[in-house]
Amino acid sequence: MAKSIHTQVAIIGAGPSGLLLGQLLHKAGIDNVILERQTGDYVLGRIRAGILEQVTMDLLDEIGVGERMHREGLVHGGFELLFGGVRHRIDMNRLTGGKNVMVYGQTELTRDLMQARAAAGLSTIYEAQDVSVHDFDGRTPSVRYEKDGKQHEISCDFIAGCDGFHGVCRASVGRGAITEYEKVYPFGWLGLLSDTPPVSDELIYVNSTRGFALCSQRSKSRSRYYLQVPLTDKVEQWSDEAFWRELRLRLDGEGRERLVTGASIEKSIAPLRSFIAEPLRFGRMFLAGDAGHIVPPTGAKGLNLAATDVKYLSAALIQYYSDRSEEGIDGYSARCLARIWKAERFSWWFTSLLHRFPDDGPIVAKFQQAEVEYLLNSDAGSRTIAENYVGLPLDFGQ
Numbered sequence: 001m002a003k004s005i006h007t008q009v010a011i012i013g014a015g016p017s018g019l020l021l022g023q024l025l026h027k028a029g030i031d032n033v034i035l036e037r038q039t040g041d042y043v044l045g046r047i048r049a050g051i052l053e054q055v056t057m058d059l060l061d062e063i064g065v066g067e068r069m070h071r072e073g074l075v076h077g078g079f080e081l082l083f084g085g086v087r088h089r090i091d092m093n094r095l096t097g098g099k100n101v102m103v104y105g106q107t108e109l110t111r112d113l114m115q116a117r118a119a120a121g122l123s124t125i126y127e128a129q130d131v132s133v134h135d136f137d138g139r140t141p142s143v144r145y146e147k148d149g150k151q152h153e154i155s156c157d158f159i160a161g162c163d164g165f166h167g168v169c170r171a172s173v174g175r176g177a178i179t180e181y182e183k184v185y186p187f188g189w190l191g192l193l194s195d196t197p198p199v200s201d202e203l204i205y206v207n208s209t210r211g212f213a214l215c216s217q218r219s220k221s222r223s224r225y226y227l228q229v230p231l232t233d234k235v236e237q238w239s240d241e242a243f244w245r246e247l248r249l250r251l252d253g254e255g256r257e258r259l260v261t262g263a264s265i266e267k268s269i270a271p272l273r274s275f276i277a278e279p280l281r282f283g284r285m286f287l288a289g290d291a292g293h294i295v296p297p298t299g300a301k302g303l304n305l306a307a308t309d310v311k312y313l314s315a316a317l318i319q320y321y322s323d324r325s326e327e328g329i330d331g332y333s334a335r336c337l338a339r340i341w342k343a344e345r346f347s348w349w350f351t352s353l354l355h356r357f358p359d360d361g362p363i364v365a366k367f368q369q370a371e372v373e374y375l376l377n378s379d380a381g382s383r384t385i386a387e388n389y390v391g392l393p394l395d396f397g398q
């Protein structure tokens with residue numbers, strides 16, 4: 001075993017949660033080490049989220065990493081719903097008294113955070129194999145891993161499980177200590193990224209008889225499109241041509257006319273799931289981000305929930321180190337879960353409104369149509385969509 005080192009907070013996972021937490025703690029003078037199973041390039045190669053809420057933008061500004069996002073990101077004050085061939089605009093900005101979202105890819109945000117971490121000289125150990133977490137129920141937790149054929153150990157005050165849905169931290173908790181709530185949806189999203197101008201200035205969420213589609217973007221010259229597909233579909237079955245053909249069939253006349261197609265840069269299928277673990281704290285170990293909860297991507301909430309988790313976690317740890325008070329860490333789980341359940345509910349509901357479920361007959365499509373007509377013709381209904389989409393205020397209802 002190589003010599004063991006000590007850090008205040010050992011962070012498992014260098015996705016957005018781990019990197020954001022690392023910067024927040026560093027800014028407060030709390031030292032931390034990040035262990036990541038993959039290489040940095042692998043982490044950057046995963047094409048995921050595209051929409052940032054105001055709370056996430058604020059957090060990036062707080063840690064001094066928001067400059068490129070403000071320069072290159074696109075501010076969106078609304079989006080469109082294309083339902084039964086008819087477009088309706090949700091004017092988020094008007095309906096929420098001036099709130100917007102930012103189109104800025106998770107890849108770019110991760111790159112900015114990686115650069116800030118490297119510039120601050122902070123330690124991220126990539127390609128850390130067989131990470132295991134120990135003694136988090138006591139006062140002296142530790143983390144072990146293998147790197148370049150050698151065993152290493154890090155002793156720490158706290159462990160932050162920022163290691164995503166398939167991570168080791170949640171899996172290390174005794175079954176009796178955790179409750180998991182889960183819903184798996186009977187379809188996936190086939191995503192395609194291309195260097196083509198977006199079909200529209202704003203995002204378009206589509207409910208068509210052929211299934212859901214989403215027209216999103218990364219910049220004025222890079223588009224991201226998604227199609228609802230059966231879970232049995234494999235990405236190899238979908239040529240670029242087949243993807244564009246199917247997308248056209250789900251769009252309206254204007255969309256078909258404006259759609260610019262081209263070679264894909266990336267194509268992948270993601271399953272859809274709602275998942276929540278309770279609680280999120282186990283002694284001196286905390287779960288944050290996808291390690292503790294998953295939302296279907298329809299509401300664009302996953303990355304934003306990860307950001308608020310680590311905001312709350314950093315506040316709790318800062319309180320612990322500055323005042324020796326455990327009040328923040330004791331309240332961490334409940335504070336996060338109050339926000340998480342509301343975002344989970346919205347994501348589940350928005351998914352149900354926009355997708356075709358295989359076992360639903362024509363009556364459900366009629367219900368969806370009636371619901372959207374109600375929502376769009378009622379200011380309260382439209383505001384319900386808008387205020388959830390831009391993100392509820394921090395500690396809403398608490």
Ligand code: RFL
Pocket residue numbers: 012013014015016017018035036037038043047048049050051052106128131162163164165166167168189191270288289290291297299300301302303304305306
């Ligand atoms: P991540 O990004 O999964 O990072 C976890 C990291 O932990 C590492 N890891 C380990 N490291 C060491 N030892 C182990 N044993 C480890 N096990 C795992 C992993 O390699 C990884 O690097 O979780 P994090 O940081 O919590 O971030 C969460 C977000 O990535 C996720 O919520 C979003 O991508 C979700 N999401 C969206 N969120 C939004 O807010 N807005 C969106 O528009 C949006 N669109 C999306 C999405 C997710 C999607 N997919 C593919 C699931 C669109 C899609 C298609």
Ligand code: PHB
Pocket residue numbers: 048049050051203216217224297298299300
């Ligand atoms: C994306 O651009 O990847 C994206 C945007 C909005 C969503 C989901 C994904 O709801």
